[in-house]
Amino acid sequence: MTAAAPNYELIQQDDLETSLLEVSMGPHHPSTHGVFRMDVKLDGETVVDLKPVFGYLHRNHEKLAESMSYLASMPFTDRLDYFNSMTNNWAYALAAEQLIEIEIPERAEYLRVIMSELTRLVNHVSLVGFFVNDLGALGTPLLYAFREREKILDLFEQASGARMMCNYFRFGGLRCDVPEGWLDRTREVVDRFPKFLDEYEKLLCENEIILSRTQDVGNLSKELAISAGITGPMLRASGVNYDIRKVDNYGIYDRFKFRVPYSKGEVGDCYDRFMVRMLEMRESIEILKQALDGIESGPIMGNAGKVFKPAKAEAYGRVEAPKGELGFYLVADGTTQPYRYRVRPPSFINLTVLQDMCIGQQVADAVIILGSIDIVLGEVDR
């Protein structure tokens, strides 16, 4: 149903002067997911040109990290993608752990997997809610999603003391052990999650309005996705089987049996991105169940030493964050501070194809395409 008008030459008549309507959507727009701006040129309702403008939330993350100790930038990684602080912590810890020889205890590895899969649930469930909100559904799915998110955030709070800015991972393990009974509470939440997902799917996945709004909107071809460096669910929606949990087997992911859902066709539209996330949540639940079965008591912190002072080296640690490949690149110069600290943010790189996906679509589509990319401006702007 895309308005098929590939030729955007303006109609010029002698007595009639028309011009494109330039609209600056954002930074104070309800559905730009933060302070993000799209300079849109419209022909009627059709997007002729779109220029993403960002940087409103730039806060010097990388340079700041270079002027403080390794550990001190751990809380700042929470604030990159503030929905998924646990996976951010993990990616940074993974990079730093490559700089020094360190053994990570078994229990810590299990807890890391549990935390990061819970994070994936939090992210995907609320992303779907936001996405449907962008479609115009007055927040009903969003609030259902937030109810479930709340339960998981309660778990995070019990484990780490904070709901969103967890700051829980440490080089060589975790900051503290989970309190007594936490694993049982987690199991309860995990066991009840599929029931909620069933309801969610019933509400959304067959709704004809959602189907016709999202199918064939914002198509992203396999070739473009690969050459633009897209990662995460967005890449898998375009039909590429690529998941860093499988590729790198970081942590102890090789011990769990799980599958990576990806699109069979190669359309890669908003609907695919939405469905891939719905399917991924089921797989995360499988991982969580296995991890909760496998976890045993033990120490949670390896012997990292009091002062973290690696020798001259460089390291790149990456994890499959809910939004894609999140990587940290560290160059150590033998002091207590990193010489270079670089983040490879998934939402920033996934955002680069926004223009290609939006041109030729309608204004309303531009909004949902942005929603389906799943950006968090804290990570895009850093």
Place this chain on the structure above:
Amino acid sequence: MSLLGGGIFKGMAVTLRNFVGSYFDKERLTTKEYAWRNDDKLPERAGDYPKEEAEQLSDTTTVTHYSRNFPMLLHDEGEPMDTVRCVACQICERECPPQCIYIEKSKDKKERGGNKAQFYPATFDIDVSVCMSCQICVEVCPFDAIVMNSQFELSTPDRFGGLLLRRDDLLKSNDYYHKIHPEEAAARDKRIADEKAAKEAKKKAAEEAKKKAAEAKAKAEAKAKAKEEMGGIEKPTETPDTPPADTKKEGNAE
């Protein structure tokens, strides 16, 4: 587009079920009613929280005892400044990622809790408008002097002065700490007690060793004297000159 597939009706059935269910099933509710004060009174304006009441509010409302908010300084039983654990070593000030702590060391030393006289913080400010509640200061503190408070009602009409917590605002008793974070506080106290016990044991052992050494020395000396008297030269075989393992740390412990 198609409207006859029935997906819309399925969705409407879900919302209807939620509409009815929310009246019967408390589990369904997304939100909880905010727990007001017991007397059902609302605060009249910003900054209307007397400090004690705010503390009480933080205790009694939605905050769980796992949650952390802003740091506080611990003191043991007694007058706060006589028992404060902080020795103004300024490690937290150095390590604080957003640099929100400001400490001035005292000029004089003061004895606290039967320990060796130590410095104390003459100024200890935390700007909670900058603090990001990361708990790094708690982790780096070697004296268990700074822990996280869970008090959240900090609204104030003064944006700069009101959010700058001074030393006396930050001082909280260990009992209060036990009240807001029972598990954590118990674990911490146990660890401190264990460490203290271990140290005492060590000290005792060291003292005993010293005593023994002294005895041995005296014996040896006596022996040597005797030998000397006898005219022979023989050096004492052992010189157990064990100093108390950590004299430096000993004074800092509390």
Place this chain on the structure above:
Amino acid sequence: MNWELIGDILLATVPLLVIFPSMFALTTWVERKALARIQNRIGPNKVGVPLTPYGGRLSLFGLGQPAADGIKMLFKENIVPTGADRLFHLLAPILSLIPAMLVLCFLPLEFPWLNGEQNSVKAFMLDGAVIFFFAITGLNTLAVFMAGWASRNKYSLLGGMRAIAQMVSYEIPLVLSAVVVVMIVGSLNAAEIAEAQAGWNWYVFQPWGLAAFVIFFIAALAETNRSPFDLPEAESEIIAGYFTEYSGFKFALFFLGEYIAMFAISGLAVTLFLGAGGGPGVEALPWLKVIWFLAKVCILIGVMIWLRGTLPRLRVDQLMGFAWKFLLPLSILNIFIAGFAWHAKNANEGTAVSVIVWVSALITLYAAAKGLDRVNRAKVKPRAYQYGE
């Protein structure tokens, strides 16, 4: 002077001016409560009547909320953007309210204190009521576009454009589905239409009436900018559409106008298809008619709220396609079916015939709807996903 007429007018209008605005206030509360419950929230439950200046209040499930909202609206600053057309910026909300209030007069609300010949609203017994209704509600489009244009805001303009396209398109299926009833009754008079459905002869129980009612209701949602057709005020796309630049009391007027229009169009739907004031017990107690009428209106409003809590919104091209390619052909077909059914029924009396007519009409309509649906079906197709190990 015809004092009796003036008295009748007052007796007929004053209740309208009391009932519907207070229903508006109540509906905002009900809508907030219902949407909250759909979303598993509690909704407004604090605002109530203060008992003493020092504390204590009667909460009454937050029933004070509409009053609080009203007071808030009144006291908010009236902001007119620089470069806006001040006159039209002011006129637009007024113009959106007036037609909505005006058409309330044509609803066959049979107040018991009115002693007309037909025990009806004598003062407004207009023979062309249905035509008049559509003529006047059409003005609403003008108000919306006026607001969009006068605000000097690109989002407002987009909203205004969308509103015109949408309202003009949906007016056609709206009118065509109402034509069916007019055709069968043979009158444009609302009171006569109500009369024709006395007893349980509601037109919604006829296959053509059901189809017309569904089309009418969908078109009415679009006419009043309700979800899933709330494109002119699509929050996630164009902020608030045509009333982006409105604040305070002007916004309240828009709000009021929108809700009154909802009541009016639901009232018309009740009149045309749901037997107006008909219901159990009206023969014995004629004053029940007003209650039944308002209750039916409330049920329709409830369905609108329910839809709003469930559905996302359509896109502009889908919206227009739905009006022109689905609703319009179906409502034209429905006119023919109604005609045939009426003739068949007039020609042959008997239950068997009417059952055959009933069933065949229903099947034809359903088949037509299915067929149109298939023709219009976008490239919606099931997708397949695979799993990588």
